[in-house]
Amino acid sequence: GGSARRGAHGGAVTVGGTPWTLPCADPAALGHREEAAHREPRYHIRKKDLGQIHQAASAGDVAKVEQILSLKKKVLDARDRKKRTALHLACANGHPEVVTVLVDRKCKLNVPDSEKRTALIKAVQCLEEECATILLEHGANPNHSDVYGNTALHYAVYGDTPSIAAKLLSHGANKEAINKDHLTPLLLAVSGTKEEMVEFLIQKNADINAVDKMNRTALMLAEHHNSPSILHLLEEGMDVFSEDISGRTVKDYGTTSGFNTIHHQISEYKEE
Structure with missing residues (x-):
């Protein structure tokens, strides 16, 4: 800085x-x-x-x-x-x-x-x-x-x-x-x-829940770009259930990119 x-x-x-x-x-x-x-x-x-x-x-x-x-x-x-x-x-x-x-x-x-x-x-x-x-x-x-x-x-x-x-x-x-x-x-x-x-x-x-023109949140973009450190920064206030214009969720982005570190966090979030 x-x-x-x-x-x-x-x-x-x-x-x-x-x-x-x-x-x-x-x-x-x-x-x-x-x-x-x-x-x-x-x-x-x-x-x-x-x-x-x-x-x-x-x-x-x-x-x-x-x-x-x-x-x-x-x-x-x-x-x-x-x-x-x-x-x-x-x-x-x-x-x-x-x-x-x-x-x-x-x-x-x-x-x-x-x-x-x-x-x-x-x-x-x-x-x-x-x-x-x-x-x-x-x-x-x-x-x-x-x-x-x-x-x-x-x-x-x-x-x-x-x-x-x-x-x-x-x-x-x-x-x-x-x-x-x-x-x-x-x-x-x-x-x-x-x-x-x-x-x-x-x-x-x-x-952190603002969306782009594809209705993707910051969380979805971080998942898409394989950014574990950024995912960690976003996790506190994340909306894991939102969908983009194709109906895909954060979990779908993780599956597509082959990057799944956030899925455990999503499971814990759902349990809470």
């Missing part, structure tokens, strides 16, 4: 039975249709797309940013060809000094880029915790959702960063926010087998 910054959290996970690779805090497989579009969370930078203020912010050139703003105040919230502001680019590239200059000049905090992502979402997606903290402390909206319905908290889950998630929640982030695949942050954490995030969200009283 330590402070996060510019990491490369690689690894393969499975969401809904579809394998995908996670390079950094990439949310590619909220549904596999997004995978190709988001393999790299940082912006693809082409000089021809940027104005002067965007170039300076992207490079972290504080002096240049201040010089440009002293001459052209109107460019503070100017958008480049990809609808990004200087704030977006400073956050995505981890330049908190530039972020501070921009917010002190009263820039707009919640401008969406071409993917409907705010600067806060980009900061969290790219694991730039210091930038995210500055934005939150200046009133950035933690519940804005992007083109895929993801909030900053969803991205904190993909980045496996409880420290960022804690800051988002302390500033009013909705822990039950649902993206376009009907996944709450907790369901997302279970699907990605991110044990630390699952434990954190349970401690924050996230709804």
Whole structure:
């Protein structure tokens, strides 16, 4: 749960039975249709797309940013060809000094880029915790959702960063926010087998009986992904009798996956 910054959290996970690779805090497989579009969370930078203020912010050139703003105040919230502001680019590239200059000049905090992502979402997606903290402390909206319905908290889950998630929640982030695949942050954490995030969200009283678009609970997803440690975290408040849209129960998921550690727990639960 330590402070996060510019990491490369690689690894393969499975969401809904579809394998995908996670390079950094990439949310590619909220549904596999997004995978190709988001393999790299940082912006693809082409000089021809940027104005002067965007170039300076992207490079972290504080002096240049201040010089440009002293001459052209109107460019503070100017958008480049990809609808990004200087704030977006400073956050995505981890330049908190530039972020501070921009917010002190009263820039707009919640401008969406071409993917409907705010600067806060980009900061969290790219694991730039210091930038995210500055934005939150200046009133950035933690519940804005992007083109895929993801909030900053969803991205904190993909980045496996409880420290960022804690800051988002302390500033009013909705822990039950649902993206376009009907996944709450907790369901997302279970699907990605991110044990630390699952434990954190349970401690924050996230709804463990929430269901995805297939009517699968966190317990079913944990069983499906063969996650004994996550099953253990979920067992206290589990609903073992719920069914998905196909009428399958948690026990059926265990039988399908060949993973049966929870069946003894179910038997004990029924006896009680």
